[in-house]
Amino acid sequence: MFINKLCTGMKILHMEYGGLVIYHMKLSIGHFSLPRIDFQEGKAVSHETLWSDLVLMVQGIDAQKVKRRKRWIPAK
Template sequence: MRKSFDGLCGLVSSAMKRQATSGEVFVFLNRSRTHMKLLHWEKGGFVLYYKRLESGTFVAPHVKNGELSWSDLVLMVEGIQVVKSIRKKRFSLL
């Protein structure tokens, strides 16, 4: 968790083969899952969010194709673990 903007951008481009300025939110967890960094490009520059837990760990949600939904990200940051849920069908352009 020592990397900052440039180091994390390097990881995004080299390891993930993605462009850091795409507007996506990139999630980084340490090995013990007690620290989380979120890297996001906004108009004009990068934003880095950092959260350290005083107790407990982040639960990594199920990731499909390397992508995480916004609702799963919010639940992970807030420490909410959904054991059983039913997702109702919704309209989607994709």
Template sequence: MRKSFDGLCGLVSSGLQRSPTSCEVFVFLNRSRTHIKLLHWESGGFVLYYKRLEQGTFLSPKDGGNEMSWSYLVLMVEGIHVVKSIQKKRYSLV
């Protein structure tokens, strides 16, 4: 968790083969899942969010995948663990 903007951008570019300026949110957790960093590009520059827990741990991303929904990210950062949920179908352009 020592990397800052440039180091995290390097990880995104080389490790994930993604563009750091793609307006996606990139999530980084330490091994013990007590620290989280979110890297995001906004018009004009990068934003880095950092949160350290005094107690407990962050949930692991589901399925260990590389992508997660915005709602899951918000729940993860807030420390809300949903055991069972039903998501209704919504209209989507895509």
């Protein structure tokens, strides 16, 4: 996932069975609300994001303010 400096544009590189897919979204009003990112020695560290959090981000919903309820998750 790549986000520009103003947090108004986002590109996502996603791997599918047939190859790579690029999703691109540019906001004309507002900006994306990003998750908190840790820095080590002045450099950003890779951050794993759940698909559900990504969908909330694209829809303009702050994932940190969402109340998550327990759900059954099948055993692997």
